[in-house]
Amino acid sequence: MTQVIAVAVITVLAVISPGADFAMTVRNSYLYGRTAGLLAAVGISLGVLVHVAYTMLGVGLLVTRSPALFTAMKLVGAMYLVYVGIRTFTARTRLDIDLSDRTGLSPWQSLRTGFLTNALNPKTMLFVVSTYAQVVTAGTPVARQIGYGLFMSVAHLAWFSLAALFFSNETLRARMLRRQAVLNRVIGSVLVGLGVALALTPSA
Numbered sequence: 001m002t003q004v005i006a007v008a009v010i011t012v013l014a015v016i017s018p019g020a021d022f023a024m025t026v027r028n029s030y031l032y033g034r035t036a037g038l039l040a041a042v043g044i045s046l047g048v049l050v051h052v053a054y055t056m057l058g059v060g061l062l063v064t065r066s067p068a069l070f071t072a073m074k075l076v077g078a079m080y081l082v083y084v085g086i087r088t089f090t091a092r093t094r095l096d097i098d099l100s101d102r103t104g105l106s107p108w109q110s111l112r113t114g115f116l117t118n119a120l121n122p123k124t125m126l127f128v129v130s131t132y133a134q135v136v137t138a139g140t141p142v143a144r145q146i147g148y149g150l151f152m153s154v155a156h157l158a159w160f161s162l163a164a165l166f167f168s169n170e171t172l173r174a175r176m177l178r179r180q181a182v183l184n185r186v187i188g189s190v191l192v193g194l195g196v197a198l199a200l201t202p203s204a
Helices: 002-016 020-032 034-065 067-090 106-120 124-136 142-167 170-178 182-197
Strands: none
Touching: 002 034, 002 124, 002 142, 020 034, 020 106, 020 142, 034 106, 067 124, 067 142, 067 182, 170 182
16 A cells, blocks of 8 residues: 555656646647647657556566666665755746747647657656656566556646646636746655655565
8 A cells, every 4th residue: 555655646746747748738738729738638648658668667677687776776766756856846947838839730749749748758757767666576466567557647647638728728827837836845845755765665
C-alpha cells in the first residue's frame, strides 16, 4: 500500500507541475479550441506509456541481475526528486507559452504534438524512471508494475484534459497562471520531502 501511495503522490505532483506538456496543452486549447487541447491531452497520455514501457524493461533487468546498481539508481532517483523539488520551489518565472502561431491544427496534428512533446520530454523520462526505481522490487508483480504505468497515463490524461477545458475558455486562463507561484512552492516542498523519505526507505 505504501508503494501505491508513493506512486500516486509522485505522479500527481509530476503531472500538475508546469512544464512542456502543460505549455503545449495551453497553446493548443487557447489558440485552436477545446478539441485540439483534448487531443493533445490524449497524445500526452500515450507518450507516457512509451516511458513506462522502456522503464519497466530496464528496471526489471536491474532488479534481477544487478541489485547493487539498482540501489544506486534508486538513490539517484530520490536525489533527482529532491533536486526537482528545490528547483520548483525556487522558480520565479512564469511558464513561457508560445501563442503566436494561429494557422490551425488538424486532429492528427493536435494528437501528434501532444504525443511528441511528452515522448521526447526528459522531465517525464526522469520522473517515470525515478518513480519506478523507488517502488519496484524483485517481488513486485508485473501486473502491478503495469498498473503503475496505466495510472500515470490516465493521470496525465485527466489533468491535461481539465487544462484543455479551462484554457479553451479565455476568461479562466489568467486566473490559473496567477496561482503558479503558490503551486510551485507546494509541489517543491512535497517533492523534497518525498525524495528524502524514499532515499531512506530500504529497497527490499
